[in-house]
Amino acid sequence: MPLSPERNHRPLSRRRLSWPDLWVKEQALSHVALKMGLHSLPETPPPEPDETLASDFTALDLDSSAPDSTSLLSDELLLSILSKLPESQHIPNSAVCKRWLRLSGRLVRSIKVLDWEFLESGRLVYRFSNLTDVDIVRACIRSSRSSGILLTHKFVSVHLDSSLSGGGFIRKLDLLHSDLVDRGVQILAEGCPNLRRLVVIGVSAEGLSSVAEECLTLQELELHCCTDLSLRGIFGCQNLQILKLIGIVDGFYDSVISDIGLTIVAQGCQRLVKLELVGCEGSYDGIKAIGQCCQMLEELTLCDHRMDGGWLAALSYCANLKTLKLQSCKNIDLSPGPDEHLGSCPALEELHLQQCHLRDKQGMRALFLVCEPVKELIFKDCWGLEDNVFGIASICRRVKSLSLEGCSLLTMEGFDVVVLSWKELQRLRVVSCNNIKDSEIRPAMASLFSVLKELKWRPDSRSLLSSGLAGTGLGKKGGRSFKRV
Template sequence: MSRSPEKSNPSPPLKRPPNWSDVWFKNKKALNHVVFAMHLQSLTKPPKTNLPPEPDKTLIFDSSKVADRTSLLSDELLLQILSRLPKSQRNANSLVSKRWLNLQGRLVRSLKLLDWNFLVSGRLFLRFPNLSHVDLVHGCVACPRNSGILLTHKLVSFHIDSNISQGGFIPERYMLSVDEIDSGLRSLASGCPNLRKLMVINASEMGLLTVAEECPTLQELELHRCNDQVLRGIAACQNLQILKLIGNVDGFYRSLVSDIGLTILAQGCRRLVKLELSGCEGSYDGIRAIGQCCQMLEELTLCDHRMEGGWLSALSYCENLKTLRFLSCKSIDCSPGPVEHLGSCPTLERLHLERCQFRNKHSVRALFIVCQDVRETILQNCWGLDNDMFGIAIATICRKVKFLSLEGCSRLTTQGLESVILSCKELQSLRVVACNNVKDSEITPALSTLFSDLKELKWRPDTKSLLLSSLVGAGMGKRGGRFFKKT
C-alpha cells in the first residue's frame, strides 16, 4: 500500500513569533541603556502646560551624547567627592565644566588677592563663596607687573620701577588710598561673614571696625603699615586671638605704633594668645598694659623693635607667657635698669633669639635674668655672641635648660661651649650647627662623657666634623629609650 506524499514529507512546525519581553531581557546591555535614558529624561522633564500633548516619539538612547554623567549626582554628594581629591588636582578639576568650576570654588578657604578689582566688583564672592582666610596685602599695592625690579623683604615683596622716593621707600602712588581699601574691606565683610584670618595694608580705623562688626569669628589679623589710630578699630574684635602688627619696614614704609596704640590694643583685645610686634616703638608702659590686660597671652614676638630703655622689666607682668622670640633686633634693651627691678617670667618655657645683635653685656644679662626659668633656648645667627656672653647667659643664670640649640655662632669656641654645658645639669638635647670655631679635636673626655648621656645630639659645627663617625658603636644617646640621630 502506497503512502501519500503529504504523509511521507511532513512539514516542520511553525515557530512562535518572538516576544518583546524575550528580546529585551535577553539583551541586558540594551535594557540598561534604555533604563538610564528614561531616568535621565525624567530628571529633565519639561514643566506641565495647557498645550496639547506631543505625539509619541521613539525612545532612542545614545551614550555618546551624555557629556557629564556626574549630572545625576547632587551638589552635596559631588562636593564630598571633590573634597577628598588631592589639592594638586584642583586646577584640573575646575576645567571639567562650569558646574565643577563653581563647586571647586566652594571648597577654597584660603586666598591671596592680587587684583583689587576682583574684590570690589563682587566677583570674588561669586567665585569663592566660603572663604575664611584672605590675604589682601599684595592687592593693596598697585605695582607695575611688567617691571623686572623686585624689592624683597622677609615680610613683603613688590615689583617696582626705577622711580624710588627719597629715603628709599615705596612711592605713595603705588599704594591704594585709605578710602579704596576701606571700600574693599566693607565688601569683604559683607561677602565673607565667616572670615577667620585677614591680612591687609594701609587700612583705617573705620575699615577695620566694619570687619570687626560684620565678622564676629575673626581670630587672626595681620596689619601692615599700622599706627596708633588704626588700633582703635580692632577693639571690637572680641574673639581675636592672634595679632601681628607691622609698623616700620626698612625700604618699604614707615608708621608709628607707640605706647598709646599698645594700650588701646591691650584694653580692646583681652583674649590674645599670640602677639607679634614688628618695627613697633614703645616702652615699659605699653608692654605692662599688654601683660596686665591680656592675661591669656602665651607667645610674644618682637621683630626689629624700637623700644625705649627699661621696657624689659615689664615682661614680668605677662604671667602666662610661655614663648618669647626676638627676631632681627639691633638691641635687646639699651638701659634695662637695676637687676632687683627686673622680675622674671615664671611660666616661660622657650626663648628664641635669631639674627639679633649682642652689643651690651648688661642688656644680655638682664634678658636672661627675666628668662631664668626657661627650658628651651635657641640662639641662631646672633652677632656678638662670644664665650663671655654665652657664659653670662647660660652658665650663671639659665641652669634649668633642657634643650639648647646653637646655629651660626661663629665666635663661640669649644672651651666656651664646654664650660657652659657642663654646668647645665638638666641638659638632655644639644644642637650645634655652623659654629666654625667649635672643633672636634678640642673635645675633652668630660665633654665626650656628657655627649654619651644626652638623649639627643645634633653635632655639625662645620663641614669637616668627624665626631659622628668616631662615635659609631659607642652606645651614645641611648638613655631614656631614644637613639642618636645621624645627620
C-alpha cells in the same frame, strides 16, 4: 560539526548579545539611574550673575544641546565629589560649565588677591563665597606688573621699575588711600563672613570695625603699615587669638606703633594667644599693659624693635608667657635698670634669639634674669655671642635643650663651662660654630655626649670627633647626630 577557523577567530565585538546579557545591562542602568534620582533635589536654577559679572562667563563656549549627565546630582553631592579631587584639578573643573564654576569656587578657602578691581567689583566674593584666609596686601600696592624685577621681603613682595627713587621701595603714593582700602575690606567682610585670617595694609579703624562686626569667627589678623589710631577698630574682634603688627620696615613702610597702640590692643584683644610686633616703638608701659590685660598670651615675638630702655622688666607681667622670640634686634635693652626690679616670667619655656646683636652684656644679663626659668635656648646667626656673653646664660639653670647655629665667635672654652653647668641638659645641637673644635673636647664633655637623649654635632664641615668618644657611637667625619628612644 566542527567550527571553521573563520568562526573561531570572529571578533568579539561582532558577537550578538544574548537575552541574559541584555537583561543584566538594562538592570544595571536602571539601578544607576535610581541611585542618581534619590540624591537629586527639585531643580532650582542657580542665581544668574548681574551684568557686571557676566563678563566672567563669556569665555565659556558651551553646547546647550549636549546632554548633561551630572544634572541629576544635587549641588551638595556634586560638591562632595569635586572636593575629593586634587587641588590641581579645581581650575580645569571650573571650566566645564557655569554650575561647575560656581561649585568649584566654593571649594577655595585661601587666596592672595593681586588685582584690586577684582575685589572692589564684588567678583571675588561672588566667585569664592567660602573664603577663610585672604591676603590683599599685593592688591593695595600700585606697582608695574610688566616689570621683570620682583623684590621679595619676608613680609611683602613688590614689582620694581626704573622710576624707583631714594624714598624707598614702596612710597606713600604707591599705597591705595585708606578710604579705598576700607571699602574693599567692607566688601570682603560682608561677602565672606566666615573669615578666620586676614592680611591687609593701610586699613583704618573704620575698615577694621566692619571686619569685627561681620566676621565673628576671625582668629588671626596681620596688619601692615598700620598706626596707633587704626587699631581702635579691633575692639570688636572678640575671638582674635593671633595678631601681627608691622610698623616700620626699613625701605618699605614707615608707620608708628607706640605705647598708645599697644594699650589699645591690650584692652581690645584680651584673648590673644600670640602677638608679633615688627618695627614697633614702645616702652615699659605698653608691654605692661599687654601682660596685665592679655592673660592668655603664650607667645610674644619682637622683630627689629624700637623699645625704650627698661621694657624688659615689663615681661614679668606676662604670667602665662611660654615662648619669647627676639629677631633682627639691634639691641636687647639699653637701660634695663637694677636686677631687683626685673622680675621673671614664671611659665617661660623657650627663648629664641635670631640674627640679633648680643654685644651688650648688661642687656643680655637682664634678659637671662627675666628668662631664668627657661628650658630651651636657641641661638641662630647672632652677632657678638662670644664666650663672656654666652657665660651669662649659666643664670638659667633649668635648661634641657640648647641649639647653637652660626655662632662663630664662641669657642670651646666658653662653651663647655656653661653646658657642663646645666645638670638637666638632654638635647644639644651645634651647627656652623667654627671656633668650637673637636680637638678641645674634654673627657667631661665626652661623658655628657654619651648620656644625651639627642645630639647633633657639626660645628664645621670638617668636624671629626676625637677618639676619646669611642663607645659612644660618635666619631665619623662630617659630624654625628642621634636620638635615644
